[in-house]
Amino acid sequence: MNYERYFQENREKHLGELKELLAFPSISCLSEHKPDMARAAEWLLNNLIESGFENAHIHQTNGHPIITADYLHAPGKPTVLVYGHYDVQPVDPLHLWITPPFEPDIRDGKIYARGATDDKGQMFLHIKAIEAILKQEGELPVNIKLCIEGEEEMTSPNLPSFLEANKEKLSADFVVISDTAFLETGRPAIPTGLRGICSLDVIVNTANSDLHSGTYGGGVPNALHALVSLLASLHDKQGRVAVEGFYSDVPDISPLMKTEFAKLNYDEEQLRINLELGALYGEEGFSFIERVGARPTLELHGVHGGFQGEGLKTVIPKEAHAKITCRLVADQDPEDILDKMKNHLERHLQSGAKLSIITGVKIRAFNIDPSHRILQLAADAYEDVYGVRALFTKEGGGIPIVEAFSRILQAPVVMMGFGLPDEKLHAPNEHFNLENFDKGLRTMVSFLKKI
Template sequence: MTFQTYIEEQRSKHLEELFELLSIPSISALPDHKEDTHRAAEWFASALRNLGMDNVELYPTNGHPIVYGEWLKAQGKPTVLIYGHYDVQPVDPLHLWDTAPFEPAIREESIYARGASDDKGQTFMHLKALEAILKTTGTLPFNFKICIEGEEEVGSPNLPVFIEEKKDMLAADVIVVSDTAMMEEDKPTICYGLRGMCGFQLDVKGPRRDLHSGLYGGAVQNPIHAVVELLQSFHDKDGVITVEGFYDKVVPLTEDEKAAFEALNASEESVMNEVGVTELFGEKGYTHLERTWVRPTLEVNGIYGGFQGEGIKTVLPSEAHAKITCRLVPDQDPDEILELLQKHVKEHTPPGVEVTVSLFDKGAPFVTPFDHPAIQAASRAFEKVFEVPTAFTRGGGSLPIVSNLDEILKAPIVLMGFGLPSDNVHAPNENFKLKNFDKGLLTLCYYWEELEGVL
């Protein structure tokens, strides 16, 4: 029997098992679901044992446990580490779901449930792909280690420490993650890089109390004016970030990468139509894809201060605030960028106010060269199943844990995602197309075959 036949024959059973997993409300952000989240960890631990994995453990953390298992019987062969997560996002607003988020349902050829795409469904596929190979060949082409965490949706606060402490146990030649999406339906996509991130808040303090704008306006610095002036100082009129040293370590796009991006034939007009604007704006001299994938950014995410109610109140506020995040690219270091930003704020603080900078989350950028043999093997596996060329992309967003895996384990990372932008991850009616579930299983099986020839 081939793995293709096995997967076809076991499809109903696989879906039953996946539905059982999706029925567990493992919302890591909500304390009321702590037991449910632990139950999802136990589910994966049991699944790993049934698969034939050895040394299956639930490693406790200060939050939710980390599930680990290994199959190290391919003597002399390379090792693959598969990473995934079993926790999910909250489901609010509940009234916008067409079916209950933890009562999986199939309609319109998609599985609807929280976690169907992000990331229970995709992690589950890895287990079933390995099962298909084991059942049909009796062995695996590599040594496999599987690490599944329960806190990805709350920023993976405990996983970096675990990776550092267990880096010998987790050591691998290739790391594979399925927690991303394809560009569009029937367009297989390999994301070979992600931007990093750092965030901070500006708190601008002026007078000790709110003041009457008629009595004090024009004589006392307005904190809202000050915060606007500060924010304006971060960019020039062409969208270029003016923080001294901000671009110093940015790695330019290679000619091969430029060609790969051009081959995607991305339409900037379709982007404008999608988001409802009449023109795009950003760093001068770069395309939309380059601006969102390989160039760093500084964006104001929120600004507030003064009177917010209906109507008008003639007040000069005591304070104003702004929340800012930067997306970073290789080889920008989040700590260095934050130092540059704090220096910039200090040098550009308007008179009459005091400014405090509070630092938030941060994560390093990540990239594996898209011509790496492990990535090219993934491309060939995709093309065997989808029968169209694979798109090579970088992600504009950030997965901080991927950069942690990269920095600590120092192995190439292959992001093989099977979701779609229309999957509604983090939103009501999250779903995962059955076609992608079926094709994804085959693609993963073919990948291990293709990878065997290059590792």
């Protein structure tokens, strides 16, 4: 049993396989990539079988396929369910990528591709770590179940019903997910909270036709004016969300939590420099870590209307669009927040304009107690490999499925991430640091053997 030698000897093979997986343009939210999703799922199925998993199966859903597999030969031992996702975000703006997003490229010890860190690279660690134990020891110290989905980047519309329908088959003592990041290089973190999310699309309409701004300018409503003033009304000058009642289910940050946050010793100035910002920005009276960890937020993800081409088109646009999400904390109810948003938008709409609102995802925040045994074992495993114990944090992002696993399978969820905060997930030039690929394999072996 020499894992160090095994992982060294198999490094090229592992990276070759990862490159194959990253080459699939498995963008779940764009329907033209449906065939790529199916091909990626097929590839994973074969890789799982070759890695020694049993009962590998592709499940069709109303959206993209879910893959399950298991290895259940440790009677009396705990069962661990590993979750990951093989779908990725869109790649635009494409011209900002140094190498094409679906032609994985290794440089400076990093592998560049869409999905490298979110989540193909991290998910792949589990498959190879489990294969390693099987190859080295002929058996696993625990029972393993795998559930890999293809709709995480579109907030997993079909996974909850799949979990409900397969509650028995997927039952586990713990759920393990690797889809989060370190605090920084060499400083692993285990999130004990995730923000929830709710989303809505806003469309403002004015006249029944685009109009010439010479003939009509100043005398008719302009859909863009109406939209920007509506969107601007969503925040006040202090960076707070101005929607009435938005914060009513948000508790003050407790003194204990303030202490935990302080322990992180987060370097805001370094973040500002990394992002090349003149200043950070957010709700007054809170640190960056508090803002993204313990405070809700409302973000605009896309706005468009009117002419966007080269040159000048003196048009008064008849419609304008915006995409908005709110990140939620504590007991905020997505339905309630969406209702409050709708009320606000309707009340602030300029006269002469019409408003359409389409609501989307609705996911509550998730929290787990850091003193839980499985979280402590995970921290031990990191310590074995990285020499430092993982810190317990609150994560600003949502992994919509975490709350669903916790609720439907009634199992504690431990998030063991191996990404880094600057790996450009959801942006051009996404990458995954190979140091964490290598150490991640070793950490997962250590973790599974500790359980």
